[in-house]
Amino acid sequence: MTSNPIVALSGVMKSYGAFTALHATDLTIGEGEFVTLLGPSGCGKTTTLRLIGGFEHASSGRVEIAGKDVTESPPYRRPVNTVFQDYALFPHMSVAENIGYGLSVKSNNVPAGERKRRVGEALEMVGLGGMANRRPGELSGGQRQRVAMARAIVRRPRVLLLDEPLSALDVKLREGMQVELKRLHRELGITFLMVTHDQTEALGLSDRIVVMNQGRIAQIGTPAQLYDNPATPYVADFIGATNLFEATVEDREGEFTIFRLANGHLIRSRRPLPDAALSAGRRVTVGIRPERFQTVAFDGANRLDCAVLERLFHGDRLRVELAADGIGKPLFAELSRVAVPGSGVIASGERLALHVDPIDVLAFADGDRR
Structure with a gap:
């Protein structure tokens, strides 16, 4: 059992008609951990992330975040935020407006002065301090990725969900952003839960990796445990x-x-x-x-x-x-x-x-x- 659990899935299952995307799954993620859901397309990793984020509802089972049952709660009622694969930035807004948007909606409604301060802090944290007034179309892929990260962390979530956040970047940028993700995780001290099919990314970033296959968890462990002692041929062949x-x-x-x-x-x-x-x-x-x-x-x-x-x-x-x-x-x-x-x-x-x-x-x- 993970100490100080922040996310707990108990018998969570998701089906679409006759197709089961995720079989009954138990998973506990500790507060402050960097955990990666790893596996090929169709293994259930993105479904698991979406169930935790509230973008999908479980067919059965229970989802808890910070000790609260959120199984039926919508995304905005959960202490999580998500960095999507395509970043989902508003092209007509400035960088600062994109980052601060989540603080201005009715459910948050942070006062303007506090909002400006927090947006500035988030920009500095991701290394974009001088780009507040630019539009997303004026930024490189790596800079847009940083804006998406800043928009997610400015709301101070308990859990940050990362849906293949580096997949749109070229190799050099991916390597650089991996370092940035590690730094952000250390500085923020919150739980990161990432989905990827890239084993190198998972091995380099994670405290623990959840290897998935055909809607089930194949093995959970630290990068070293999975690499040195894979439980099955599938895990041995997928990790390395x-x-x-x-x-x-x-x-x-x-x-x-x-x-x-x-x-x-x-x-x-x-x-x-x-x-x-x-x-x-x-x-x-x-x-x-x-x-x-x-x-x-x-x-x-x-x-x-x-x-x-x-x-x-x-x-x-x-x-x-x-x-x-x-x-x-x-x-x-x-x-x-x-x-x-x-x-x-x-x-x-x-x-x-x-x-x-x-x-x-x-x-x-x-x-x-x-």
């Missing part, structure tokens, strides 16, 4: 990238479990598996992250002989597509050029022996697919 192989349990040797791959190769893992999954002959899925492969043998074990199919040059690293002997599908390796024999350049058709430490061999019991 993972080569997945069908295998069977061959034997146990002390702390090691030995698996036999489809090509007959034996590979050892020093990762725990449930006792029920350790019986000889049991089907499992073995996973190896591309960056865990090495080109230098450490003890002669866990070797895959491969032919290079293609390679992409990434400066100090190479991303290599390979065909492993006896394995039907290609695998990928991220190799440091310093560790590559010879000149640090690999050519298509070249033979390469890859090795992996047993601690880096993931293993999932058959049935852990979701």
Whole structure:
């Protein structure tokens, strides 16, 4: 249970006729956390955000914010504000007017002097202090994103909802705005709940990540927990990238479990598996992250002989597509050029022996697919 919960979903479900967008879901978000809902299109992450924001009503279950049942409350009755994917700025208003609009509507009606002061503070916080009188059409994409952030925080919500807030920006701007989001979260001290399909964004920004799949939560954890100890092949493949192989349990040797791959190769893992999954002959899925492969043998074990199919040059690293002997599908390796024999350049058709430490061999019991 999260300490000091600010958002709590209890059995929340959303359906549209016969289609269930979100199955019965329990989720608790702590005050001051930066939590990200992560998953592919159609996984239920945006539906969850909209249910918390009040833009959708739950088919069943209960939504609480700050200890209050808001399941039936409209958005303006909830202590949340939202930064939308398209920013939704008014083009005929100035930057200051856009930011202050939410303070001028009847439900808030903040006095003019206080409104001006808070708009000025919000502009300074997002680094737009000199742009109060500009129109949205005069701003860059990154500046419009900052205006949308300022408009959301000026109302001082308990929870800030971020609906893919960086998706419209180019790569350089996205990287810069990620830093800004971290800074704003730290300075504001409020809860951020973000939706994204970008795993790099989620890993870099979040205190915890909620990985979703087909309307259900697949796993919740810190970025390190999800990356180092994914619960299923789906999570392993979505958080980062993972080569997945069908295998069977061959034997146990002390702390090691030995698996036999489809090509007959034996590979050892020093990762725990449930006792029920350790019986000889049991089907499992073995996973190896591309960056865990090495080109230098450490003890002669866990070797895959491969032919290079293609390679992409990434400066100090190479991303290599390979065909492993006896394995039907290609695998990928991220190799440091310093560790590559010879000149640090690999050519298509070249033979390469890859090795992996047993601690880096993931293993999932058959049935852990979701």
